[in-house]
Amino acid sequence: MEASGKKIIIDEPVAQAEFEIEILGCYSLPEAWKPGENETQEYTYQVSFLGIQVNNGRTRKRELTEEEIKAAEEAKKGKKEPPKKKGPEAEAELLEEKKKNEELTRRGSQSSRYDDETLFFMTKEDIYKHPCITWEAENPSDARQFKTYPVSIQIEEMKLLELLDCLEDSGAYLDFARVPKTVEEESKKKPVKGKQQEEAKSSYYKAWINLSPFKEYGIVEQHLRVKLEDIEGDELSHTKTYLSIKLKFSTALFPAPSLNSTKPQDIIPIKPPPPKFLPSKDGTHDFQRQIKLACRAISAEYHNTYAEQLSETGHSLQRQKELKEIRRDEFLYYFNTSGKSQILKNKLRKSVVKICREKYKSVNSLKGLSFSEKDKIYSELYAYLLSRMQESIAEISQEKREILHEEPILPANLAEKEKQDDIADILGESYEAKLLRLALECEFKNDQIKACKYLTERTEKNPLSKQVWLDFTKYMLRQYNLPGAEKYMSEVISLSEDWTKEEYMLIACVYLSRKKYYEALVYFNSIIARDPEDILVILLLSINYSFLNKGPLEKYFLAKAKRLCMKHLGLAGPKNKQIEGLNEILLRYDEGKALTQDTLDDLNFTLVVYLINEKLCDLARLCLSRIVNKESSSIKFLYYSAEVEYWSHQYDQAIIYLDEVLKLEPRHHLALTLKADSCFNSNNFDEAQECYLKSIRYSKSSSSNLLIKLGNIYLKKSAWAGAKLLFSKCCEEQTNSIAWEGLGIACLNLSELDIAEQALTHANLMNDENPYVWASLAYLCLKQTQEPPGRYYQFRQCLTQAFRLGIKDPHILRNIGNEYTRKFFLNGTGPNSQRLDVSEVKIIYIQAKMCGADEEELRGNIEREFESIKDLGNNRLDQNLIDKIESAKIEVVNAVR
Known part of the structure; x- marks a missing residue:
């Protein structure tokens, strides 16, 4: 608490x-x-x-008054009126009567102070x-x-x-x-005579x-x-x-609220707005303008000086890199020795001094400062000017990239930003949207480390966006990671005092799942204060109080949900009152009578659907346990139970429930799809394929995720034509790098190399951190090479990237090794004019072994490939070359032992 x-x-x-x-x-x-x-x-x-x-x-x-009672008694006895008294006794009676008259007068004067209604009540109640x-x-x-x-x-x-x-x-x-x-x-009673x-x-x-x-x-x-x-x-x-x-x-129906009651902001404080720094007025503007002018002048002078060399394209990539470094060193030496660098410094000096005065509010010299204070000032100034200079260089590079030299020297972060901007322009997809797509694709491939990396980068780029943190929360819930979901949902709540019902509902349910019951109550009560008839929150409050062992409150909120249903169905009150949360629910009840147990079960099913959609599996499982008439809605109960187990990553238990559903309704396409997904995640691809095909047949429609998973099964079974058909359809309907990758691999294995290259290039453009795509492009370059060197240099670049990104697929590496052996050991002299150089192919096969390839099978594969070289030679190889091929084979085989 x-x-x-x-x-x-x-x-x-x-x-x-x-x-x-x-x-x-x-x-x-x-x-x-x-x-x-x-x-x-x-x-x-x-x-x-x-x-x-x-x-x-x-x-x-x-x-009767005492006087009336006394008079009645005397009348009853028949006494005559007593004679008038004389003397002191008569005087006493007159005095008593006078007092009574005065009292009546006094009461009359008091009655004038009351209104007519009050006097009426006082009189009638006497x-x-x-x-x-x-x-x-x-x-x-x-x-x-x-x-x-x-x-x-x-x-x-x-x-x-x-x-x-x-x-x-x-x-x-x-x-x-x-x-x-x-x-x-x-x-x-005896009747009275003479009266009817x-x-x-x-x-x-x-x-x-x-x-x-x-x-x-x-x-x-x-x-x-x-x-x-x-x-x-x-x-x-x-x-x-x-x-x-x-x-x-016995107690007030509306107790006065406590002044110290906990508010949502007491649990998750609202973050203060980011500080607003006033930009430099003229100093920064002048500095950045001077930097842009210098960039234009330097790049133009560099381009004019080496115009002839820049037009030469016949050199190899390695030679081009060497020449570029030589030109850069020569130009920097010339720029410094000619005095032009000093001119640039002098032009920047004035704007730097102005920035210092504005930033530190001081025109004094640095005399009297300690070395640590000077270092601090210099380091801060350097960082500030460097950031402004980088912004200026980035802007001028983007504006004038056509006239700049072949590779402007930019900081790595700015170069990466320019690259991502170019890709975004080509794909029509913002970088933030790309990060979300990549995270979803990595989640699809079960690469959760990369998925978290992309989502984290997204939050770093836009930390004030609620949607960014909400997407991270939903990802954590799909991964059944409740602590992570609480952490990132707290970020959503802390960004603003303005909140939506969906946000408070989700954080409250996460707290409820985490057994933080009082924290959940704070947020549920906030929703109820805004919307007292929210049926889902009322049901969740009943569950919340059941966890706290507060039976009266648990029953109260359950009764409140029933009462709302009765109003909605016209069973209470003069007429139907439409409850917003019940409009889309088909509630079962006895018409004109009352609610039934089926009605309460329907309410629980509604709550189960919400919890499953939010992937709150523990709460959904609890709500399913509250269903009483399971027989009257057995299919619904079993299917929702399967969904809960699926999102809890209990795939075997989910399959058991789904088999029961399919016994009752064999054409339940949702159950078939969920069973196929469960089998796919359990690596039971044969059954998954069968269920996917049945789901497509019975539903007459299919999602892109279903088609991609089925396509991946076809790739695993080497059914290249079927995979090509499925991935082609996905590429038409939805932009997804996985679909383009699958299409490229299918066409690569069908030897449709042109289509394969287009598809793999598009996949690489959408996700340049996929090592399998880089490896597939390397393999494609080898297949398109008829005579060495062919596309060897592109092959090397692609394979290097695949290794850098950590390629883990032994199958593609073995294929690359086989193709490399066929193309560069029999034909030509090899890229480096060293016949039968096995250094590269050894690296490829060793990497395949490290990625999990069977050692014995890999050695047999290597031996077959080298032996095939002799067969392809058709007895045109001399004995010396045959001996070298044999020696190379032994060397490579030994390398993978």
Whole structure:
């Protein structure tokens, strides 16, 4: 219950409460209700409200005052009026009467301070003036007075929600019934002679109870006076009959929120905005302008000086590199010795001094500073000027690259940026989008290290983008990495105070999966405060409180979900109320009756779908365990169970569930696709191929991922024509380097070298860090070489890149070694004019062995290739050459032992 060292305080709703009603009386009775002297028909009065029924209300006559009682007793005894008293006794009586008159006068003057309504209530509720109806406690202590009693009931879950609905409508009706006593009681009474017995019949009334005061924070008790309304007839239409009642709850339905309650920002603080640095005014501008002018002048002078040499293209790549370095050294020597470098320094000096003054706010000299302080200033200034210079060089290189020399000398990071910009222009794809695509492709190939690398680079380039961090979170969830998902989702939340329901839902569910229940509650409550009818959050809150062993709150939120379903289906309230989260769900229920267990199962299935889509497998598995009627939705239950196991990387268990689904519905194409994916990830390619083909047949459509996986299976089985067909279709529908790579490999093995080169080049353009594509291009260069050297130099470049990027495929390396042996040992003299040089081919075969090639099979392959050279020679080789070939064979074979 702690976040950042602080205790988490949650404002929880009231899940249960005791409700108490006390009826103080019914006043201002109609004439027909008032008791007469010879009452022959008695009635009893009943009140019903919010599940409480108070019976046995009875009419009470007006209470007599002491004087009236005394006068009545004397009249009954037949006493005559006593003679008037004289003397002190008469004076005492006159004084007493005077005091009474003064008291009545005083009361009259006080009554003028009350409004008419208050005076009306005071008068009607005076038991000495008017009759009333009372609900009295048994055995009152004083027979002349009556004592009311409270009636209470425990309100839980659904009843509480009904009450809250009443609060939304501001109140509810109280039912009032006037019912004759039972026949048995009436038969015991003797009828009055000379008076016809009235026919007894019941009458019913209602009174609107305004409950809106209970919506205020902390209110637990109210005293109300409510007017009765007639339901049948109009006997009360001209009266003001009313009930005086007290309503009381054991706890406030809306407790006052705690001032110290935990907010989402207390758990994940919002990051402050990045500091805004004011750019240099004129100093930086002048400095960058001078750098651009210098670049233009230097590049133009370099180009003019070596124009003739730059036009020569007949040299080898190695020679061209050597000449380039010679020209560079000569030009730099000339530039420094001619004094032009000093001229450039003098031109830059003024702008550098201006930058110093602006940056350090000082015009003083460096005298008096220690060496460490000087070093710090110089290093900071150097870094600042270098960054500005790099920006200027990058801009001028992009603007004037046509007139610059063949390879402008740029920092490595700027050269890489220029390269990526060029590729982005060609593909019409931003660099950030490319990084995301590459991450998804690496995830597809199960290369999670590179996938994380690309996603990390994406966050470094755009750390203030919520979408960038959200993509990283979704990747972590797909990898079943909950700590990583929490880390990166926290970055999403911390970027802004503005949040969406999807963001808070995801972070709350991640916390719930990580058993951080109170942190999850903070975010769930924030969503509920904004949207009280979000059905998914309500269900998740029920699960959350079940983890915390708070049964009343768990049942309360489950009942709330049921109540929303009843409103949505028209089973509660006067009319259907459309709940947004339920509009797209087909809920099963008994029409016109009530919710069923199937309805609750449908709600849980809805939650399962959301959790599976977000790859929150543990929570989805828990929700599936809450499904009761598994038989009525067995296919749905089994399929979702398989999805949960698949995303938990439990492929064997997923296949077991999917086999059950396919027994019940053999043409369930989603189950076939998921089973194929599970088999593919388990390296069961034969069954995966069968399931993919069935899925395509039954669904009559297919995703590009399905086609790519099926194409990869064809490549593994050397079904080149089928692979070419599938990858061609993928390349038409979606830009994906994996599809272009597959198309290139299929065409390479079909000897369609031109198409293969186009496809592999496109794949390389989309992902220049794929070692297999570089190796395939090297192999293609060898296959297109008829006479050495042919495309040997391109082969070397491609193979070097493949080695640098860590090629791990022994099959392609063995093919390269075989092709190299065929082309450079029988024909020509080799690239370096050294006949039968085995140094390169040894490296290729050794690398194939290190990548996992079977040693015995590899040695046999080498021996066959060298022996084939003799056969291809067709007896044209002299014995000396044959001996050299044999010696080379032995040397290479021994190298791979």
